[in-house]
Amino acid sequence: MSALVIGGTGTTGGLLANLLPDARIGTRKPLRDNHVRFDWDVQATYGSALEGVDRVYLIPPLGVVDPAPVVESFLSRARHVRRVVLLSSSAVPESATGMGALPALVRTMPGWAVLRPSWFMQNFTGDHVVAAGVRDGEIVTATGDGRVAFVDAADIAAVAARALTDPVPHNTDHVITGPQALSYADAAAIITEVTGRPVRHRSVSTGELAERLAASLPGEFAAILAGLDEDIRGGAEDRVTSTVEDVTGRPARSFRDFVSRTSIG
Numbered sequence: 001m002s003a004l005v006i007g008g009t010g011t012t013g014g015l016l017a018n019l020l021p022d023a024r025i026g027t028r029k030p031l032r033d034n035h036v037r038f039d040w041d042v043q044a045t046y047g048s049a050l051e052g053v054d055r056v057y058l059i060p061p062l063g064v065v066d067p068a069p070v071v072e073s074f075l076s077r078a079r080h081v082r083r084v085v086l087l088s089s090s091a092v093p094e095s096a097t098g099m100g101a102l103p104a105l106v107r108t109m110p111g112w113a114v115l116r117p118s119w120f121m122q123n124f125t126g127d128h129v130v131a132a133g134v135r136d137g138e139i140v141t142a143t144g145d146g147r148v149a150f151v152d153a154a155d156i157a158a159v160a161a162r163a164l165t166d167p168v169p170h171n172t173d174h175v176i177t178g179p180q181a182l183s184y185a186d187a188a189a190i191i192t193e194v195t196g197r198p199v200r201h202r203s204v205s206t207g208e209l210a211e212r213l214a215a216s217l218p219g220e221f222a223a224i225l226a227g228l229d230e231d232i233r234g235g236a237e238d239r240v241t242s243t244v245e246d247v248t249g250r251p252a253r254s255f256r257d258f259v260s261r262t263s264i265g
Contacts, residue, residue: 003164004049006038007059011122012087015157016057020164024053040070046077055083055164060102063221068101075105083111085163087156090116090175090237091228103173111169115160117176118237121150121258124187125265129213134191134265139201141184142209142229147238149177150187152253155244162247170247177241179252187255194259206230 007013008025017023026038026049038049040061050056056078060067075084086106092099103114123130133139156176163170182190185201192199204212206226213222231237244252 002053003055003057004036004038004053005057006049007057007087008035010059011120011153012156012160013057013059015154016160019157019161024049040064040067040074043070043073046074050078050081054081056081056085057160057164058084058086058106060086060099065220066098066101068097068105071102072105075109078109081109083113083164083169084109085113085115085160087160088114088116090118090177091231092116111171113160113163113170114173115156115163115176116173117156118151118178119148120156121152121178121253121255121262123150124191124259125262131265134188134197134199137197137199139184139188139199140204140209140212141201142204142206142226142233143184144203144233145183145185146229146232146235147181147183147186148232149179149181149237149240150255150258151176151178151244152258155248155252158248158250159244174243174247175239175241176243177239177252179240179254181238181240182255190256191259191264194256195264197265203233 003020003023004026005013005017005023006026008017009027017025025035027035028039030037036049037045039045060071084106086102094100094103106112106114124134125131130139159174159176188199188201209229210223210226213225
């Protein structure tokens, strides 16, 4: 028996797949021998993806307002699975519907863990709006002086690997953060110092940020993202946990080290 890694070509899933060489990678476009077609929108793919696996790393469907019904349907076909590890977020509270309803579904499985990571350090790279700001020399948020303990996706994957493979299921929620809470101004200063590239942070109102994001995103989704920045401004993410070290035995990676070893922007 082995693990199914849903989203195994994505940010955390790809890193997790490297830690689990026998894992089956669920993806919409299988390209390798260990890939299997999996598409949240095509329930006919669930059965073959689950065949022969007893553990699942579950990344819920992206961009879906209420993913609970489809995830519940998937789990109903996974009753032979002994352990499910859900990727959630530290910013998602428990609720009866929406993303917040997923932890309760996962807790019905024989073994489980709910990962609640903070904001990814990887947001400062690639196509993310924050990375675009780094390239432009100005990160624009509605976070004010609020702080976030940014976490490396590799640390999330390391916790996930232990949650999937430890002899005893964790059966708990893991709030996963980096070792230091930073404001976006702090992060910009570190990037400037380490890379020599001038980057600053400009804080705007929640409404202005929503308008900016709506230029490239659906308005409802843009408003949700802007609201998360407002929560940060109010201190919702100003916390540091020892989860990475407690679970993996090594400390979480610092933002400064991440910037030093990564192509930022």
